[in-house]
Amino acid sequence: MTALISLFRISLQSYFGLSAMRIKYLKKKQQLWEPFLVVFGVIAGGASFGSMFYLSALQMARGAALLGQADVVLTMYILVAQMLALMFGLFAMTSIFYFSNDLDILVPLPLRAWHILATKFSLVNITEYAPVAIVLVPTLLAYHRIVGLSPVGWVGAFVTMVFVPIIPLALAGILAVTVMRGVNRRHRDILMVVASLVLLVVIFYLQYHFIADSTGQVEAEDIINNRIDFVNVVGAAFPPAVWATRAIAAEVTGERLTNLAYLFFTAALAIGAFLLVGQKVFYGGLVGGAEKVRRGIVYTTRVIERQAVQSSTAKALLLREFRLFVRMPIWLMNGFITVILFPLMAFFPAFFGATGDINSLTALARQHPEGLAIATLIAAGAIAMMTSLNTLTSTSISREGKHLWIIKSLPVDAKTQVRAKLSFALAAALLSSLPLIAVYAVLIKPGGFHLVMAFALGITAGLTPQVLGLWFDLWRPFLTWSNPQHAVKNNLNAVSPLIIMAPLGYLSYLGYMALSAGGTTVPLLVLLAAHAALALAAVIALLAKADRLYDRLEVKG
Amino acid sequence: MLRFQDISKAYQKGKVKAVDGLDLAVKPGEIFGFLGPNGAGKTTSIKMVVGLLRQDEGKITVNGHDTHSEPLRAKESIGFVPDNPDLYDKLTGMEYINFIADVYKVSSFERRQRLERLVNMFEISGAMGDLIGSFSHGMKQKLALTAALIHEPPLLILDEPMVGLDPRSAHLFKELMNEHCRQGRTVFFSTHILDVAERLCHRVGIIKKGKLIACGTLDELRHQVGQKGSLESVFLEVTEQ
Numbered sequence: 001m002t003a004l005i006s007l008f009r010i011s012l013q014s015y016f017g018l019s020a021m022r023i024k025y026l027k028k029k030q031q032l033w034e035p036f037l038v039v040f041g042v043i044a045g046g047a048s049f050g051s052m053f054y055l056s057a058l059q060m061a062r063g064a065a066l067l068g069q070a071d072v073v074l075t076m077y078i079l080v081a082q083m084l085a086l087m088f089g090l091f092a093m094t095s096i097f098y099f100s101n102d103l104d105i106l107v108p109l110p111l112r113a114w115h116i117l118a119t120k121f122s123l124v125n126i127t128e129y130a131p132v133a134i135v136l137v138p139t140l141l142a143y144h145r146i147v148g149l150s151p152v153g154w155v156g157a158f159v160t161m162v163f164v165p166i167i168p169l170a171l172a173g174i175l176a177v178t179v180m181r182g183v184n185r186r187h188r189d190i191l192m193v194v195a196s197l198v199l200l201v202v203i204f205y206l207q208y209h210f211i212a213d214s215t216g217q218v219e220a221e222d223i224i225n226n227r228i229d230f231v232n233v234v235g236a237a238f239p240p241a242v243w244a245t246r247a248i249a250a251e252v253t254g255e256r257l258t259n260l261a262y263l264f265f266t267a268a269l270a271i272g273a274f275l276l277v278g279q280k281v282f283y284g285g286l287v288g289g290a291e292k293v294r295r296g297i298v299y300t301t302r303v304i305e306r307q308a309v310q311s312s313t314a315k316a317l318l319l320r321e322f323r324l325f326v327r328m329p330i331w332l333m334n335g336f337i338t339v340i341l342f343p344l345m346a347f348f349p350a351f352f353g354a355t356g357d358i359n360s361l362t363a364l365a366r367q368h369p370e371g372l373a374i375a376t377l378i379a380a381g382a383i384a385m386m387t388s389l390n391t392l393t394s395t396s397i398s399r400e401g402k403h404l405w406i407i408k409s410l411p412v413d414a415k416t417q418v419r420a421k422l423s424f425a426l427a428a429a430l431l432s433s434l435p436l437i438a439v440y441a442v443l444i445k446p447g448g449f450h451l452v453m454a455f456a457l458g459i460t461a462g463l464t465p466q467v468l469g470l471w472f473d474l475w476r477p478f479l480t481w482s483n484p485q486h487a488v489k490n491n492l493n494a495v496s497p498l499i500i501m502a503p504l505g506y507l508s509y510l511g512y513m514a515l516s517a518g519g520t521t522v523p524l525l526v527l528l529a530a531h532a533a534l535a536l537a538a539v540i541a542l543l544a545k546a547d548r549l550y551d552r553l554e555v556k557g
Numbered sequence: 558m559l560r561f562q563d564i565s566k567a568y569q570k571g572k573v574k575a576v577d578g579l580d581l582a583v584k585p586g587e588i589f590g591f592l593g594p595n596g597a598g599k600t601t602s603i604k605m606v607v608g609l610l611r612q613d614e615g616k617i618t619v620n621g622h623d624t625h626s627e628p629l630r631a632k633e634s635i636g637f638v639p640d641n642p643d644l645y646d647k648l649t650g651m652e653y654i655n656f657i658a659d660v661y662k663v664s665s666f667e668r669r670q671r672l673e674r675l676v677n678m679f680e681i682s683g684a685m686g687d688l689i690g691s692f693s694h695g696m697k698q699k700l701a702l703t704a705a706l707i708h709e710p711p712l713l714i715l716d717e718p719m720v721g722l723d724p725r726s727a728h729l730f731k732e733l734m735n736e737h738c739r740q741g742r743t744v745f746f747s748t749h750i751l752d753v754a755e756r757l758c759h760r761v762g763i764i765k766k767g768k769l770i771a772c773g774t775l776d777e778l779r780h781q782v783g784q785k786g787s788l789e790s791v792f793l794e795v796t797e798q
């Protein structure tokens with residue numbers, strides 16, 4: 001047991017880089033402003049994700065409360081949180097088991113297999129509380145606003161939240177460990193991306209069918225007479241979500257405790273199953289030396305002939321950015337998947353018409369003459385915020401780490417390299433804006449002009465923070481990481497675009513307000529022009545400084 | 558081909574003087590061995606040539622191009638393998654070579670010819686499709702050398718190239734260095750293996766505490782210390798003082 005505890009403690013420290021932080025901030029008291037910026041970044045990031053969930057949950061709760069079924073909001077968003085835990089869990093579990101470098105050290109130690117498995121599980125589980133909280137805290141606030149939650153209710157809610165990610169995570173762990181075992185190392189990264197997308201589609205599809213089917217059979221009379229319990233209907237696919245709902249919202253304390261007990265035992269069972277499978281499949285394979293599957297292509301004249309083909313420097317640089325980024329699951333997840341997933345999940349119920357009267361939002365937007373313009377501003381703001389939250393540019397140099405020598409010794413000027421990095425980030429921003437545009441289109445049905453406006457404004461507004469984020473990372477990159485996760489997570493630079501975006505967004509709002517006397521179209525166009533000009537200026541300035549900034553970067557090693 | 562003019566470099570805001578007034582010229586077509594005890598400043602000097610560090614003072618020219626005012630021209634003339642080749646673990650060998658060759662603008666035709674020869678010589682033709690992360694240390698070095706030679710640079714710079722190579726691969730490396738110089742190109746490399754330096758190099762320079770303390774052919778060095786022995790005994794004698 002002491003072995004397990006000390007393993008857990010040391011893993012915790014290295015996984016989150018705690019020791020380094022403690023030495024830097026508490027002992028040496030260096031750069032104490034950094035933690036404050038991080039806290040600010042976390043709050044700003046959490047708030048921008050959280051507000052989407054709050055809006056969506058509040059809307060749904062209003063609708064459901066009319067039918068006396070407000071609890072279904074909890075069920076819905078607990079499901080959403082659990083889906084996120086499953087998706088993130090898949091990435092994180094695969095990373096921590098198949099892409100981490102500490103196994104070479106751990107396996108020879110006199111530890112039991114389940115010690116290692118349980119420790120890694122706990123580490124991932126801890127990180128899962130962030131997305132769970134981002135979904136559920138706003139949901140609880142919305143629920144509280146409509147129904148009211150007693151102090152005891154809040155305590156119950158937080159206890160319940162502890163259990164929310166465990167079961168999906170255990171499933172993700174079992175899935176990751178068994179699937180990855182059979183897959184060639186080379187294909188694992190791409191498999192993971194494909195698998196999570198497929199999973200997402202499957203979940204959406206199932207959920208859609210469940211809700212569509214069950215609501216299809218529901219008679220209006222039954223609803224009015226309270227004979228149908230939406231909580232059961234929505235949670236039918238995954239009963240733990242129902243138990244969690246009851247553990248928070250049941251009227252009788254006994255019922256709350258019973259449901260909590262269900263959750264507890266199921267979670268314990270799930271962990272047990274994971275440990276069992278993990279020992280058999282993962283650990284067995286590891287010690288059995290099943291690693292290092294080779295692709296086995298021999299580079300004969302023919303193969304070389306086919307593959308050794310010249311392309312332009314710009315294309316080569318861009319391809320390098322892309323490959324290095326997507327092949328590191330932890331970067332892909334933190335920097336990109338998150339900003340795609342959260343918006344989709346936040347408005348997930350809306351896609352199925354489950355938010356009660358969705359049209360009320362549309363109506364609201366159309367009631368005021370300015371409503372649609374405001375909605376477009378919000379959508380653009382969300383796109384810009386999501387762009388600022390992806391860490392593509394702001395950790396771009398940091399991610400080079402010990403490989404920085406390669407791009408530093410290339411005969412390619414800094415401008416070209418910076419251009420490649422910015423192009424990659426822009427492509428990613430365009431892609432990650434699509435879900436939000438889809439949400440906007442489905443929810444509000446604003447018409448072509450406003451859709452294009454939201455898209456263009458969001459992208460251009462998000463560009464300046466990205467450019468400045470790259471600038472900041474060029475100026476003081478964090479290169480000395482050994483765990484790729486630290487390059488993006490324990491890196492202050494990652495939040496720099498957000499810190500720039502926040503005031504920029506506020507200024508845009510003020511600017512719009514000042515202009516709003518001139519109708520709705522003109523202010524939007526002016527804002528777009530202003531952001532485009534700002535972004536262009538930022539790009540030009542960075543390119544002008546790029547050589548100097550690159551020159552300053554020394555590879556000491 | 559490569560010229561250091563009064564180069565100095567200090568670390569930690571001037572506290573550690575790593576290179577101190579280094580003055581050295583490497584002629585075209587020669588293999589030049591850069592010797593010196595641990596911490597003498599070899600790696601630091603090399604990093605300044607390839608653009609990884611900036612010198613505090615002095616001027617470095619590569620193939621007639623000042624590394625400061627014409628860095629790209631200088632870099633185009635260099636093929637470089639660092640002491641510990643950290644290559645991208647997540648690229649395959651082939652992807653990496655293609656990337657490097659694209660950046661140095663090597664045509665498809667040339668890269669095929671060169672690649673085929675090098676890959677077969679190094680016996681890594683079965684590994685080129687694998688992720689570099691699965692390569693052994695020696696394989697990474699071979700890949701790094703392949704990448705450094707893919708544009709047939711006028712100046713090849715290697716920092717301790719023999720470390721961790723098996724005897725056969727070490728032999729290959731030496732062969733390639735010889736061949737490189739037979740084609741009229743230049744090799745500049747640091748090493749601790751004095752036998753290799755003795756047999757391979759036309760001239761050697763010995764650096765200690767950042768200062769060049771001896772430079773020339775083996776005979777010239779012998780003459781300098783008034784000794785008849787091997788490079789090893791000359792080295793020991795020179796670095797003793």
Ligand SMILES: Nc1ncnc2c1ncn2[C@@H]1O[C@H](COP(=O)(O)OP(=O)(O)OP(=O)(O)O)[C@@H](O)[C@H]1O
Nearest residue numbers: 556557568569573575594595596597598599600601
């Ligand atoms: N990043 C660094 N920060 C501070 N000092 C450094 C750094 N890198 C090197 N030094 C110092 O500079 C001096 C020269 O180091 P360098 O690496 O150039 O030596 P070297 O000749 O390559 O040694 P070796 O034979 O061990 O490779 C040493 O005193 C070393 O401690």
Ligand SMILES: [Mg+2]
Nearest residue numbers: 599600601640
């Ligand atoms: Mg060295």
